[in-house]
Amino acid sequence: MSFSRPLTLAMFVASAAASICTNRTVPVTISARQAVFDLAVPQTNLEVTDFILNMTQQGRNFTDVALTGYDTTTGTYNISTMFCTPDDGSSTNPAVQVLTHGIGFDKTYWHLSYNNYNYSYVDFATNHSYSTLSFDRLGTGNSSHGEPLNEIQSYLEVAATAELTKMLREGTFPGVNHSFTKVVHVGHSFGSAQTYALASLYPNITDGIILTGYSMNTSFVGYFAAGGNFVQANLNQPLRFNSVLGSTIQSLLTMYAQPIVDYLTPLDFSSLPAPQDLPNGYIISQTIEANKYLFLKPLFYDPGVLQVAEQTKQPVTLGELLTLGSVPAVNNFAGPVMVISGDSDLPFCGGDCLATGGSAPSVMSSVSTNFPNVAAENFTTYVQPNTGHGINLSYNATGAYAVIASFLEAKGLVSS
Numbered sequence: 001m002s003f004s005r006p007l008t009l010a011m012f013v014a015s016a017a018a019s020i021c022t023n024r025t026v027p028v029t030i031s032a033r034q035a036v037f038d039l040a041v042p043q044t045n046l047e048v049t050d051f052i053l054n055m056t057q058q059g060r061n062f063t064d065v066a067l068t069g070y071d072t073t074t075g076t077y078n079i080s081t082m083f084c085t086p087d088d089g090s091s092t093n094p095a096v097q098v099l100t101h102g103i104g105f106d107k108t109y110w111h112l113s114y115n116n117y118n119y120s121y122v123d124f125a126t127n128h129s130y131s132t133l134s135f136d137r138l139g140t141g142n143s144s145h146g147e148p149l150n151e152i153q154s155y156l157e158v159a160a161t162a163e164l165t166k167m168l169r170e171g172t173f174p175g176v177n178h179s180f181t182k183v184v185h186v187g188h189s190f191g192s193a194q195t196y197a198l199a200s201l202y203p204n205i206t207d208g209i210i211l212t213g214y215s216m217n218t219s220f221v222g223y224f225a226a227g228g229n230f231v232q233a234n235l236n237q238p239l240r241f242n243s244v245l246g247s248t249i250q251s252l253l254t255m256y257a258q259p260i261v262d263y264l265t266p267l268d269f270s271s272l273p274a275p276q277d278l279p280n281g282y283i284i285s286q287t288i289e290a291n292k293y294l295f296l297k298p299l300f301y302d303p304g305v306l307q308v309a310e311q312t313k314q315p316v317t318l319g320e321l322l323t324l325g326s327v328p329a330v331n332n333f334a335g336p337v338m339v340i341s342g343d344s345d346l347p348f349c350g351g352d353c354l355a356t357g358g359s360a361p362s363v364m365s366s367v368s369t370n371f372p373n374v375a376a377e378n379f380t381t382y383v384q385p386n387t388g389h390g391i392n393l394s395y396n397a398t399g400a401y402a403v404i405a406s407f408l409e410a411k412g413l414v415s416s
Helices: 045-056 062-066 121-127 154-170 190-201 221-227 243-264 288-295 303-311 318-322 363-370 397-410
Strands: 009-013 019-037 067-086 095-100 131-135 182-188 208-212 282-284 337-342 379-384
Touching (some): 019 318, 045 062, 045 318, 062 318, 067 121, 067 154, 095 121, 095 190, 121 131, 121 397, 131 154, 154 182, 182 190, 190 208, 221 288, 288 303, 337 363, 337 397, 363 379, 379 397
Parallel strands (some): 095 131, 182 208, 337 379
Antiparallel strands (some): 019 067, 067 131
16 A cells, blocks of 8 residues: 655644654555455444454454465555654754554653643653654554555554664654664553564664563453444544544534534634544544543543543554454563553553462563563563553653663663
8 A cells, every 4th residue: 555645744842841843754665464354344333342242252362263364565654753852952862762652542642742741751751861753553643544454453563663763773764864873662552562573573673672551461451352342433533533424523513513612612613634534444442431441540540631542542453453462472682671561451461460379570570481582680570550551641650751761771771
């Protein structure tokens, strides 16, 4: 699948004055070996429920049931990126962090504007003199959207991350006029699974990986799939994801609701962005209550940040869900690895990362066996207290950020 939209550019300075960020749409030409699934794409919300029932049935792997073989997907895709540097002018520091978000979010997960950017991982990293590159994964946000079953899958997205990383290392990333000698990859949830796969497929492309909201225990992923009560994104959020219905609603709001809204609070419906034309097969968590269940620990979050997460939530494709667990059991990477999850992480700990029956310090501890080439002193796990799956949405998010920064510093993965 090929796109010809030209590279675009926009710049803003974060309100917290901790980073200078530039938004760019970057085309990448990539190729990946992908699964071929023989499966009818759900056409209704009830059929989406059928898909989730199949995905969560115990005793079988629905990915294997639907799999018919493999093929190579090749194309040029547009990736929506945000590159940030410290606001002190130290933009030529040699270290950069590449940030990959998880399901339900886009790149703003790493730079939440809520509460004057007090939850921003980007600002925390740039305050420690790193540059950062966050981006919308394929199929989300302002990046390219493709066919949701056999095109937008995990390994095509990993190939896109690898291409962006190569640009940073080679000094060819648009608008960044130098190369980076140190690259750290940080992921969240599905983004951590992709970071894990990236480090295995390209062990020399990264100098260290941070896997947040993650473990290799997939016993509880079904809780996430069922708890989201997933539905078609174009029906759940028509103003954002359904071009025909969304445009019609926008026109009606502008025509009939605008006078009332203008009286109560200034809001220009006519200025809303055009809805994305997402096909069936892009599915999304149904309600704000579902998002709370998936990402937060009760009492340990600001209700306002949950509202932001609901308003900006992003869909996931069938192909992504079917390839979520398709990562190698043995990882070839030999550099520093940190695995950090909230104590109440739902999909990878079942809501309690310390409940191991005494067999291990935490659910994440066993991940060390998947990295046989990593020295014991270069592998660590950490359980962030009073935190759910969405670490960056929690009250003490910056506490987790500080743990990550300390690990990187101890391993020499610093910016100067």
